Amino acid sequence: MENKEFLEELSNYTGISGGEKKISKVIKDILSNFTDEIKTDTLGNLITLKKGEGSSADKPKIMLAAHMDEIGLMVKDIDDDGFIKFTTVGGIDQRTLIGQEVSVYGKEVVSGIIGAKPPHVQNKKERNRAIKVKDMHIDVGRGEKEVKDLISVGDLVVTEREFSELDGNRVTGKALDDRAGVTVMLECLKELQRLYHEADLYSVATVQEEVGVRGATTSTYNIVPDIGIVIDVGHGKMPGTSDEDTAELGDGSVIVLGPQVHPKLHEKLKETAEEYDIPYQINAETTPRGTDAFAVQVARSGIPTALISIPLRYMHTSVETLDLTDIKQAGRLLANFVSQIDSEFVEGLRCF
Incomplete structure (x- = not known):
């Protein structure tokens, strides 16, 4: 399934926080084609596993998280x-x-x-x-x-709002926050079909982010990943907004920098983007709250965490707008990042 068709299907489905059962089934039916294991936990998080090719004794565990609930x-x-x-x-x-x-x-x-x-x-x-x-x-x-x-x-x-296409690669609809992040995970999994990766990759469509990052809290506690990467949306440039608080639609996903982001993960994501000629933007976010990254970062004794965001206009309305190019490039970035992670890199995260 192409990214646009997948995002359209997700946008048109209903999945309000606490009532994600139907949207979860749609996501499960697609992601199961690209993963080795898939399950739903007690809270309703959809957890998939794509096994890495490293030895079972020391394979790193990477967790991608994007919330499937909507306001x-x-x-x-x-x-x-x-x-x-x-x-x-x-x-x-x-x-x-x-x-x-x-x-x-x-x-x-x-x-x-x-x-x-x-x-x-x-x-x-x-x-x-x-x-x-x-x-x-x-x-x-x-x-x-x-x-x-x-x-x-x-x-x-x-x-009630039907997903629709604007000019170029722009689309608009409800719940693109954060069905766009779920679509990035699909793009990453598709890219990984042709790449070697040592790490086990857990892709989690979390529940109840909009009412307190609850799904990310429980799923991270269960998985205990070595690395957590959250994919969400950020504010896109529009009339009346400042440059420092927004990002351009179509210029690549945003690699967020802030206290919720492990500095070595931030640098590795930038290096990967530059190595593979993948466009990206940088935004500084001084507060960890507002995305699943907060929950992932402070799970158990702490998880090295990064945050990738897709520029989005008109957040928390029924006409959220984004550029599909940013979703594709974010998926490429994450797939190539995953393919480079080994046990030595994970060990280095413990040394600042």
């Missing part, structure tokens, strides 16, 4: 007129919610829209501020009894 909504209440009150699952930009089409996953999938009091009937104070989630509602066009027969408190709600 979404959850039903909080149903009023006497059948309007649904909701809360957020993960960090949603509430300014983008008004007027969105949604699907409510109750006893059956129910279509609806997000509405709020229009400006015509707002008072002056209300017109001068953003509408909050508590003042919004989902309208499914049905009365109270019918709504309550189909929908219950706790049901998940997802914004």
Whole structure:
């Protein structure tokens, strides 16, 4: 499967944090073609293993991690007129919610829209501020009894948005954060079909990143890798953003530098990119929080960790936008990095 088709399928599927079962099956069906072992753990992480060709006694273990969950909504209440009150699952930009089409996953999938009091009937104070989630509602066009027969408190709600292509290699859709990272793992595994690698490679599609990096915490504790590399998205350049906080779409993935990144891994990734003429960018991130890298780094007694990010515009909206070229180049970078890792390199990570 080509990267674009895989990413499109992932984007169009629903997998809100805590409800990743369906998206996990899609990923499993594809990654199983490129790995030797695949399993789902108790929390729901999808863990694959591609065995290396080194001796069993001292083969390094490398873990790639990209989260498969997405932000979404959850039903909080149903009023006497059948309007649904909701809360957020993960960090949603509430300014983008008004007027969105949604699907409510109750006893059956129910279509609806997000509405709020229009400006015509707002008072002056209300017109001068953003509408909050508590003042919004989902309208499914049905009365109270019918709504309550189909929908219950706790049901998940997802914004309806079809993946689509823009000019060039740009695409847009929901949940590209971080289905793009999962697609990078697929590209890496495809590249490794033609490369020798000594290390065992674990590729993990983690759950519940958007609500506290929970899946990465448990899967890293289980695998205990010698090296952990997290693939996520970072902010792409757009009007109104600063150069130091963003990266150009199409200029390669970002090799992040910061306290959550082991300096020798950072240097090795840069050396690999330069050796194989793979474009890359550098961004400094001073806080380890916000991605699975935080969880991987502090697992057990500590794991040498690196972070690769794909430039993405309009993060945490239903129109996230990226360049497919960056996904392909990130996959090439990781595959060639994995092919160069041996026990001697891993031993050197313990010496600063």
